[in-house]
Amino acid sequence: MSTGTQGGSISEARARLLDTATRIFYAEGIHSVGVDRIIAEAQVTRATLYRHFKGKEELILSYLQQADHGIRGQVAAIRAQGLPAADTVRAVSRSIADGIQSPGFRGCAFLNAAAEYPDPAHPVHQAVLAHRQWFLDTATQLLGAADCAPADAAGRHFVMLRDGAMAAGCLFDPTLIRETFLGGVEGILRTGTAPVPEPDAPATPPA
Amino acid sequence: MSTGTQGGSISEARARLLDTATRIFYAEGIHSVGVDRIIAEAQVTRATLYRHFKGKEELILSYLQQADHGIRGQVAAIRAQGLPAADTVRAVSRSIADGIQSPGFRGCAFLNAAAEYPDPAHPVHQAVLAHRQWFLDTATQLLGAADCAPADAAGRHFVMLRDGAMAAGCLFDPTLIRETFLGGVEGILRTGTAPVPEPDAPATPPA
DNA sequence: GGAGGGAGGGAGAACGTTCGGTCTCGTCGT
DNA sequence: ACGACGAGACCGAACGTTCTCCCTCCCTCC
Numbered sequence: 001m002s003t004g005t006q007g008g009s010i011s012e013a014r015a016r017l018l019d020t021a022t023r024i025f026y027a028e029g030i031h032s033v034g035v036d037r038i039i040a041e042a043q044v045t046r047a048t049l050y051r052h053f054k055g056k057e058e059l060i061l062s063y064l065q066q067a068d069h070g071i072r073g074q075v076a077a078i079r080a081q082g083l084p085a086a087d088t089v090r091a092v093s094r095s096i097a098d099g100i101q102s103p104g105f106r107g108c109a110f111l112n113a114a115a116e117y118p119d120p121a122h123p124v125h126q127a128v129l130a131h132r133q134w135f136l137d138t139a140t141q142l143l144g145a146a147d148c149a150p151a152d153a154a155g156r157h158f159v160m161l162r163d164g165a166m167a168a169g170c171l172f173d174p175t176l177i178r179e180t181f182l183g184g185v186e187g188i189l190r191t192g193t194a195p196v197p198e199p200d201a202p203a204t205p206p207a
Numbered sequence: 208m209s210t211g212t213q214g215g216s217i218s219e220a221r222a223r224l225l226d227t228a229t230r231i232f233y234a235e236g237i238h239s240v241g242v243d244r245i246i247a248e249a250q251v252t253r254a255t256l257y258r259h260f261k262g263k264e265e266l267i268l269s270y271l272q273q274a275d276h277g278i279r280g281q282v283a284a285i286r287a288q289g290l291p292a293a294d295t296v297r298a299v300s301r302s303i304a305d306g307i308q309s310p311g312f313r314g315c316a317f318l319n320a321a322a323e324y325p326d327p328a329h330p331v332h333q334a335v336l337a338h339r340q341w342f343l344d345t346a347t348q349l350l351g352a353a354d355c356a357p358a359d360a361a362g363r364h365f366v367m368l369r370d371g372a373m374a375a376g377c378l379f380d381p382t383l384i385r386e387t388f389l390g391g392v393e394g395i396l397r398t399g400t401a402p403v404p405e406p407d408a409p410a411t412p413p414a
Numbered sequence: 415g416g417a418g419g420g421a422g423g424g425a426g427a428a429c430g431t432t433c434g435g436t437c438t439c440g441t442c443g444t
Numbered sequence: 445a446c447g448a449c450g451a452g453a454c455c456g457a458a459c460g461t462t463c464t465c466c467c468t469c470c471c472t473c474c
Contacts, residue, residue: 013450027325028325031236031239032323035433036432036434044449044450045449045452046435046436046452047451047452048448048450049435050434056433106325107325114314114377115318115319115323116236116238116322117236118235118377132375153386153387156383156384156387157387157391160372160375160384160388161367161391163370163375164368164374168339168366170321171321179360180364181367242461243458243460252423252424253461253462254423254426254462254463255423257460257462258421258423262460263461
């Protein structure tokens with residue numbers, strides 16, 4: 001089993017293809033890179049790509065699916081440590097903040113993909129929505145377990161802060177983003193969330 | 208002082224071109240729409256486009272510049288009302304929240320553009336950075352005037368919340384996003400910002 | 415007042431490149 | 445022999461860009 005290519009296991013060329021696509025799509029965007037570029041850097045031929053994927057779109061979907069699995073695994077690993085709920089939230093937040101500070105950081109793969117695929121009916125957009133729904137549910141559950149006010153509102157607040165941190169992480173100083181994000185998370189954990197009862201009255205949009 | 212061009216108003220075809228580009232770029236992204244599409248919907252010919260813009264890139268830059276002017280004007284109009292500082296922050300926030308709830312909302316034009324142009328050296332990316340720097344400075348100034356803790360941290364917190372709201376505004380229920388965002392802003396105004404003394408824990412980046 | 419000219423614009427052909435995708439054929443390990 | 449892969453030709457379409465030709469305003473000069 002030295003050379004690894006096994007009959008039943010997954011193709012080694014396919015893995016190279018997906019890894020290369022992941023790296024390039026994340027670093028440079030999706031629309032702006034062509035399949036020629038991917039097959040060249042993956043050192044496979046065009047035929048091999050279309051042997052494993054129906055087309056570029058399926059490659060994109062696989063890229064997002066791989067990212068989704070990675071993030072879910074990361075969160076699951078943290079939850080498996082069995083920390084107190086608030087500390088689990090902190091650990092997840094630190095994991096996010098570490099990602100933002102890491103060298104190749106280029107924002108949230110899903111937010112970036114959504115920016116390139118605004119059509120809600122598009123499979124790529126739907127993959128983004130699915131991932132985000134899972135993350136919101138997870139955050140809400142975690143914050144609820146940490147005795148945060150209305151868990152729904154706390155979860156939404158947490159996700160909003162994370163989205164902002166991920167979006168700005170490659171546009172500002174990552175160190176300050178980290179600081180701001182972790183500070184905001186502590187605020188959520190401390191106060192539950194803003195106990196604003198939502199007056200729902202203003203109705204005078206100045207514009 | 209003869210202008211060389213016809214007196215008074217600038218080319219009407221150019222305005223149609225820029226308006227069309229703005230609408231389509233914002234709604235569908237930049238890389239995924241070609242100049243053919245834009246000239247068709249603007250009802251001009253290819254030659255007219257290249258008479259007014261050096262190329263697609265200059266059109267993109269003009270699109271972002273127009274958006275930048277629009278937002279700066281909106282903020283300036285609010286500041287000109289001479290409200291108390293905290294209420295000015297609230298008014299700006301409400302303006303942002305209203306935008307998120309408006310029908311054609313598709314996120315922040317600048318965040319979307321940055322997702323498509325990750326290269327920091329690219330003119331489009333730099334236009335995004337310039338706009339964001341102005342916005343951070345403005346937010347910091349406003350929150351400082353509203354007696355918020357360290358104004359820098361409050362400004363960063365505000366911008367992070369705004370970024371999250373803008374990013375998620377077209378991926379979740381805009382009503383809940385509005386509620387969460389305005390609630391978060393109230394939290395910033397109330398507590399200044401998270402008075403976390405920054406423990407500076409070395410931690411152990413797990414991956 | 416009339417002629418000229420320059421600029422803005424419409425219409426469309428054409429350029430070379432790149433796109434995503436399909437195809438055939440040769441090769442190699444099992 | 446079979447399946448996976450490499451090498452590469454090939455396709456139609458779309459890309460951004462440049463080009464020529466002609467029309468129509470409006471300003472200016474005679």
